Amino acid sequence: MSADPVVEPRPGRRLALDVHAAVRAMILSGELPPGEPILQAALARRLNVSRTPMREAFRLLQEEGLIDSEPDQRAVVRAVDPAELDAVYAERVLLESVAVSITVRSARPELVARLEESLALMRAQAGAGDVESWRETHREFHRLTTEGAPMLADALCTLGERADRFLRLAQFGTPVASSRWDADHGTLVDAYRTADHDLAVRTIAQHLARTAFTALADIAPCEDATATRAALKLLMAEG
Template sequence: MALDVHGQLRAMILNGELPPGSVLLQAEMARKLGVSRTPMREAFRLLQEEGLIDARPDQRARVRSVHPEDLDAVYGARILLETLAVSMTAQSFTAEDIERMSDALKRMRGLTVDDQPEEWHAAHHEFHSIATQAVGPHLQRMIASLGEHSERYIRLAQLGAPASWGKASAEHEALLDALRSGDPAEAARVVARHLARTALSVLADIAPEHEPAATRTALAIAGNGRQ
């Protein structure tokens, strides 16, 4: 039950139904969704862990604003961790992995982000999960957590620059090709530049004055160049 409630609230935040700054009351949201306060408390806890709300002891919470510093830090960390992960995955990628990843990519291409955002993001999550699967469970949890924090920024990028998603599709194809070829260095370069482009695109839209030091430094380390 708590996971269902969490999923509903998460979708409402990510699609803008609950915009940044919205005040959420546990009792009010429980009535609105037709549940008790117990699953609502757990849902609030999960949303806070994902960085989507700031919860208070008085059973109130506020939807977090998008801060450029947070975005920069999240993507800097993602670049460093995911380049390590895809480099390891490239060394043990199987025919079955290629088939699963190709299927996820086909589903992403067959979905419309505007009309089917949840399905697209599920396929996108699966694609990146397969690409980073070779690391141990501790790093997998870290990567998954950062990915969840990133989803809000990905949706902002889709709204701010929809034309850029043709380039994203090409980058996904390039990552699959690098993994299929067993090329760790190329896989790392592709994923570093792919993640950096998303971060820089959103930052240029929401905070053009902000210098994305973490993203650029991580890209220079992991992607062999600056963007």
């Protein structure tokens, strides 16, 4: 188990948000796995805070769909819902494709250079088997490919975090081992380098959809990614 997060003393609402962020990170990282019962009192002691900010943190986590509250100030980390995975990736296919479409049209050499650096770093981290560092760089890579659409940044960040949770729970192995993922990232960089709008949009849509199909096949092999397939079909038809 990783070291407990440090929550600095802060007044009121700010402390509740810090506690929420700490517990949320524990859930998204898998430290608190699906089905894990959690007690407000025990978690408050662990984070060295009172129950008041912990109650507010639990409320926020339930609103996000990460926990299910139970009597006696208990909660359970919500299990993965295949329909949620499908919905998250359908949204990502649509929104991230729009953001990439906007960004690639105005990509400057500085952005291309940062994408090249990020890709090289991901490959080095993959070679070293440094999964956690790879995940951080991977998130930054996707952020760079969409930075021309700041109005979508918050939505894309939230969807990315939810998607990362599914990937951590899937059994198909770490993405760093996938040559297909690496090839997609390389193609994206090429598309930005040459300002190839159609290639960039097609690559990101297929990349995200393929990830959803693979993750769902491991988490719930009897389910089909209906929404993701529909989103991909819509984009490919428009392309």
